[in-house]
Amino acid sequence: MTAAPKKADKADFPWWLLAAGAIALFLAIQIVLNDLYSQIFSIVSKGVWITIFVTLVGFTLATAIGLLLAVMGLSKSLVLRQIARFYVEIIRGIPILVLLFYIAFVGAPGFVIAWNGLMTPLIEAGIFDPLQVRDVSLMWRAVIALTIGYSAFISEVFRAGILSVDSGQIEAAKALGLTGVQRFRFIVLPQAIRTILPPLGNDFIAMIKDSSLVSVLGVADLTQMGKIYASGSFRFFETYSIVAYVYLLLTVGLSLGLRALEKRLRRADEERGGGSHG
Template identity: 90%
Template sequence: MTAPPRSTRKADFPWWLLAAGGLALVLAVQIVLDDLYSQIFSIVSKGVGITIFVTLTGFTLATAIGLLLAVMGLSRHLVLRQVARFYVEIIRGIPILVLLFYIAFVGAPGFVAAWNFLAAPLVSAGLAEPIQVRDVSLLWRAIIALTIGYSAFISEVFRAGILSVDSGQVEAAKALGLTPFQRFRFIVLPQAIRTILPPLGNDFIAMIKDSSLVSVLGVADLTQMGKVYASGSFRFFETYSIVAYVYLLLTVGLSLGLRALEKRLRRSDEERGARSD
């Protein structure tokens, strides 16, 4: 394989990253030297923990549900396929913000009413107490909404990755006597993960940004902390510059890490192919 021309390598150089790094450095110096920016950063950064918690918890749950939906969608049973397709198509058609409001203000009261109805015998016997809607954490309402919303998109990522595996290998594993679970665990999933990983990483980065929607419920995430400070101080430019800065540190950093991982996987595939030749 010949090396790409020097002009191509120059064109591929990440000049955008240098520009972004320069802007990030300027703002970092501003945060260190300017008392106002330093104060805003210290207040806003208190919401980073909630942002990360919401993202990690929601994405982990969404990935598990998405994998289950993908397996159901590829099942031999018609009912399972139709249930999975119904869920995916309906949820993908609802905006995340609308889903967030629906889970928070319709789903949570409905859950409380159902729980109190089912627990009524225990309540009358003094073995339990009825719960109120306010007892259901707004943080978990937001996490559940993001989980439901993203599980539909992630299921399509898993489905595409599973379908990308050569069917001949699955048939060979079946001929060797492997059970369906063993075929999926040892043959399909290890190969599909290379196709799944890049879009799955993109969904994770997208969830970091969409986690800002939980601020509409008053959850004290990064965006909410900035909104509260800006509304009280009227320092909108400085506050939202810091909020955008922190989000960019999270998303661009993860994006660069994901690209490095993709290159490493591609390089290992090329080396494996060269050895087999």
């Protein structure tokens, strides 16, 4: 009777993680002992902070907009629902790279024209100088593009999480006299967050990888620093091995953390369910 669980445990052992850890250890040793790998790592790692900054800011803004879109999509107002649906369907149908180019080379110039038109009296009075397209940072154009692109996907994550909450509890809260905002804040969101958290974490990991697209604008992120070094030294294998290594440290580390959090939440739910049953 005890043999089956042991076999299952042995089969479930994360051998892939052991293999990945061995490769990571090998590359870490190379970075420490090999001058070439050490030099590449020191140059490439300068772009890590840009990658992290773009991801954190873009994801935070995308989460806020996604939550707003989800609430609009579940609103009683037909106009709000249709606006949210239009945004989500259109943005989800555009590749992130195309959206990046559109925001960088169409949206930014359009914003500059609109801004200068709005500020014409102040510009003519000499209070403000006219804004130039080059004044709009390429990094912020990339952040805005990632924000817009991911907000549509995150909106659907929030919508699914909100719909997963038992309608009976919402009706009970309504009977107790809670307002719509109070019901959402105290009843819906705390329960929905358990459903939302895993896919939201997956979107965060995906944004870390998609942040590499900002390199096409010349933003000095991790990928761009690797591209610059490789094009000058022709050490493509070593350079992109290090670039992939750093990305994997970020994404696999976060993925393992997310899995641990999911298991902890699942265990807490089981204990709560067992306690209420008892």
